[in-house]
Amino acid sequence: MDASALVRELERAARTFDRAGVALQCETLTADLWVQARPLELQDAKAVLDILRRKRYFALMIDVAEALIQTGQDAPRIRRLYAQALIDSDQTVAALAVLRVLRQDCEAQGDAAELAEALGLIGRAHKQIYVTARSAGSEGDVGRHLLAAIDSYAVPFDAAAGLNLWHGINTVALLCRAQRDNIEIDSPPIDIGTASKAILAHIKALTTPEIWDCATAAEACVAMSDYSQALEWLGRYTSSAAVDAFECASTLRQFEQVWQLDHSEPPQAALLHTLRAALLALEGGELRLEHALDEVSSAQGFLHDAGQLQQRDNTQFEKVFGGDRYKSFKWYVDGLNQARAVAVIEDAVGNGHGTGFLLPGSDVHPSISDEWVLVTNAHVLSDDPAEHAGSPSALPPDEVQVRLEASDTPDATYEIEAILFSSGRTELDCTIATLSEPVACEQSFRISKHLPLADGQQRVYVIGHPGGGKLSFSLHDNFLLDHEVPRLHYRAPTEGGSSGSPVFNSTWRLIGLHHAGGSKMGKLNGEAGVYEANEGISMTAIIEAVAAALG
Amino acid sequence: MPHVTFVHGICNQPEKTQLLRNWNQSLSEGGLDLAGAGVSTSMVYWADVMYPEPLAAGDSFEAVEGGLGTADVDEDLAWIDELQGNEKALVESMRRSLGVDSASPDGDDFKPEAPDENVSKLEFEAIPLPWFIKRRVMKAFLRDVHHYLFDATSSPRPGESFRVKEHIRDLFVSQLSIDSQNEGPHVVVSHSMGTVISYDCLKNVPACPAIDGYMTVGSPLGLSEVHDNYDPRYNAKDAFPSVGVSGDWINVYDRLDPVAFNARIADDYLKSGTEVVQDHRVTNGGAWRHSSLKYFAQESLCEHLANLLEL
Structure with a gap:
């Protein structure tokens, strides 16, 4: 096995968000590890795990770390990275089991640096358990996790305060949290004010x-x-x-x-x-x-x-x-403002079904004036029985309610009055509807006349309600891959329920309607092959289709 | 697809791709992400006609405020001695206008006319740009504008020789011929000496493709020594390039930009006797007001360009 070549290829695949390529390299590595006479060199093993960690491939990181340890590369650093991946994958109990053994080994070997790191991760695991439990409203004895976290962080800070600042500040943070949560600590390891200063x-x-x-x-x-x-x-x-x-x-x-x-x-x-x-x-x-x-x-x-x-x-x-911080902050607020016109589309009992957004009717067609219209996918909302029978199935208009979570009236629900335009899921996958009562929407998207250049450098932003849940800005790996009227492909991975979300360019101009995603999306513009991509429909193509339909 | 053709200005520049990236980045900081808005861009790059090699990475003429990049713009003006007749007279006139020969360290011995009627004498003299830097830039400007207007010969590298005007005109027209194949709108954005080149081609070169919109930035087109030497002869009443520019011409200037003399040019480039050029003033920060990057990061410039591109 040429470890250097593998690391280079893994780095390239990770940098270009080639998920399939990253998975393939990891698969090749784990298969090769078993036929190697010797464990992988620590330096190479660490490089592989660091690449996976930086790009948040935690599941792959766990698989590779397992294989590394099983084949003999069980250096403290590797076990620590393994535990870190387990924590980042919310497998905190498994992580603690690994870390307890690692702690004992480090103590036995007198490895102070790795011991401090192991203790820090033990503290982090307990902190995560505590915070998660409290957020879920747990009434059980979760305070012991907070105390365990404080103990774990405090030891390395106490041993080498100047070196282990992150342990120290976590000790401070958790002691403050204990005060707010009325958890009594008999003898705090540090004084909050003194340590902070x-x-x-x-x-x-x-x-x-x-x-x-x-x-x-x-x-x-x-x-x-x-x-x-x-x-x-x-x-x-x-x-x-x-x-x-x-x-x-x-x-x-x-x-x-x-x-x-x-x-x-x-x-x-x-x-x-x-x-x-x-x-x-x-x-x-x-x-x-x-x-x-x-x-x-x-x-x-x-x-x-x-x-x-x-x-x-x-x-x-x-x-x-x-x-540039002020400019980037203005840009951020501008982005947040777009969320005001993003709607969650719920079924009759309030379960999230998809996303939609409001546009001034006149932006869609000159004949629709003085009212806002809802834009979403036909596979989310339709009056076509074929769409109701499809998978996923669209809701009929009379079973839908619409809410604008970021508007001034987040609890107000609107019903569908009429569907003005619809194009099926195999075409533009778009439904445009009026609402039963006037909406006081303060945000009007600016529609871009053109799609961004398909040069591999342009980013797109999807705002929606993934899984019917909270409003979310999808920003993972959000590069525009290609476009061919009426479709645009981008890598922003959206969860189910993001169907019907608006897609924006870098200056928050509306460019498309998100409608699908997949790991084997056919490429555009006559290119052979498939890639992992999401697909949106160009907003200008939709507006042209509406013009053709309504005259 | 809309398209912008850029034309850079005086002095040496980074290599072409980097320069194009820098300009796009500055526009993006001003709120106009051209690539994101689906606008393609290109650059008429002519620095290699005058200089042996591009500015090295990290060395930027735009950093002139810090004194960087000025070493290679401290031009030897011996070439002026070889000129004769009207050409020499004109260059000497421009030399005086630009204050190239002022000897005092602070430029105290240079008494320019105010570059804009709204600039007080006090304000103009308060330009904090070190005079020795400004003088070097003016020397470079003098050389570039002379060599272009009088089609002088430049030999930037051993064995390579160019007739400056002829070659740069070819570069411009060739690039526009490629760029005009886009659906449009097609806009030319030129800075500094680039405005002299773009104006000359759009006005005086019949083979030059027409464009939909025109933006000049930090332009010396208001200098009488410049427009008096166009061929065919300049006529203010019909100086607008009506054949070459079908849409608007926006001229963006900073009144403390030392290159943008007589910065407001609307009355110098009339269209059938009518003022149509839109002069738009911005205020760049710091000492070096001629910086293309500062101009392009101006939100109002970006808004004007977005309008020209019909975004």
């Missing part, structure tokens, strides 16, 4: 702090309720080219789930919006809105405050929004 002072003294140091400093400031300084550190963190979507999402989770920052409190919301704006702009990022209306309103407020700050104190403004 020490961590911040240490990072301030660094000539060139690493990106993680900036995130840690921001957390230390939050612990001291200094949200203004926290925002400056987060500004440095998010503007670093070294931050990828995975790291940014992890930091956002820490602020949302552990620190429980409140998006209704402007100073705290500012931190969340800064991270979300950065995440939305990063390749491979994913953003889901738990409280769509509140979050959209809060982001607008923050943008307004930022504008005021610029006029009042440009120095402070530059610290927080310098470089």
Whole structure:
């Protein structure tokens, strides 16, 4: 086996989001491992797992790590990466089993560095169990996981405070969480205020702090309720080219789930919006809105405050929004605003069935004026019996209710009044309908006259209700692959239930209606072969078809 | 598909692909993502007619504020000594207008006419661009504009020699011939010396394909020494390139841009005696107001370009 060649090919496949290629390389590797006389070199094994981790191929990472360990490459580093993949796949119990043995081995071998990492992961696993259980409303004895997490993080911090800052800040964060959750700790391992100050002072003294140091400093400031300084550190963190979507999402989770920052409190919301704006702009990022209306309103407020700050104190403004951060934040808020016109299409009892969006009728056809129309897929909503019999089956108009989760009236439901236009799932897969009562929609999409260049560099954004759940911006690997009227192919992987979602270009102009996805989508423009892709229908093609149908 | 043909300006440039990427990136920062909006782009690249090799990666003329990139624009003006007659007189006139020969470190001995009627003398003198840098840029500008207008010979590399005007006109017309095959709209966006080239071709070269929209940025087209030397002869009342440009002409300028002399040009390029060119003022930050990247990152410039492209 030529390990170097394999690593290079794996790197290429991962970089180009060639999932099938990544899976093939992993399959080849695991098969080869069993016929090799010796275990794979640690350096190569680590390189493979690092590539898979960076691109979040956790399932493949687990498979490869299993094979590596079974064939004799069971160095602490490999077992740690294995445990990390298990945690990231929500297999925390299995991860803890691996980590306990790893901890014992590191203690026995006196490997302080790996021991600190193992303890940190043990802490992370317990933290994740605690946070998940509390979010689910658990009344059971989950506090022991919080205590276990605090103990695991505190030990390495206590042993080498200057080196293990991330252990220290997690200890601080979880002690604060324990206070908020009224969990009593008999003898806290550290004093929150003292430790926070020490961590911040240490990072301030660094000539060139690493990106993680900036995130840690921001957390230390939050612990001291200094949200203004926290925002400056987060500004440095998010503007670093070294931050990828995975790291940014992890930091956002820490602020949302552990620190429980409140998006209704402007100073705290500012931190969340800064991270979300950065995440939305990063390749491979994913953003889901738990409280769509509140979050959209809060982001607008923050943008307004930022504008005021610029006029009042440009120095402070530059610290927080310098470089391109203000522009990227405006872009983020613009994107959030689009969500106001995105609808969840539910069945009669309120189960999510698909996504749709509102457009001014006159944008669709000149004869439709003074009212908003709903645009979705024919396989989501149709009055054609053939669509009801299809799989997935469309709902008839009288069994549908429509809600706008990010509008000012998120609980209001609308019924379908009439279907104005429909084109079946094998054609444009589009239904355009009027609603039973007027909608006060504040957001009107701008429709792009042209599709982005199919040069492999353009990104598209899908906003919908995956699985009928919360509003979500689909940002994974969201490159436009190709287009051929009326279809456009892109890699943004959308979950079931995203059917009927609007597809936007990089400046939030509507370019298409999402309708399908698959791992073996036939290529366009006469190219042979298949690829993993999603498919949308060009909005201009739909409008032309409506014009042809309605005259 | 809409298309934009760019034409770059004075001094040496990064290699063509990088320059095109830089310009698209700046427009994107201004809110106009051309590729995302389905607009293809190309570049009429003529720096290699004047310079032996492109600027190295990381070395940018646009970084002139920091003094970078000026070493290779400190032109030797000995070529002027060989000129004669009207050509010499004109170059000497332009040399005086540009303040190329001012000797004092701060340019105190150069008393220019205000480049725009709205700029106070105090404001103009407050340009923080170090004079030695500005003087070098002006020398490069003087050489480029002379060599183009008078079709001088340039030998940037051993064994290679170009008639500057003839060759650059060919480059421009060839690129437009390719680009005009798109469905359109087709817009030419030129900066600095590129505006002299694009205007000359659109106005004076019969074989040049027509375009739908025209944008000049940081243009010296208001300099009388420039328009007095067009061939055929310039006539302000009919100077608009009516055959070459079927739609609008937007001229974007910063009044403290040292190259965009007499920055407002609407009254210099009339269409059948009527003002039709739309002069649009922007304010670029910092000392180096002539920067193409600063111009393209201006939101209002991007809006005008989007309108020309009918996006």
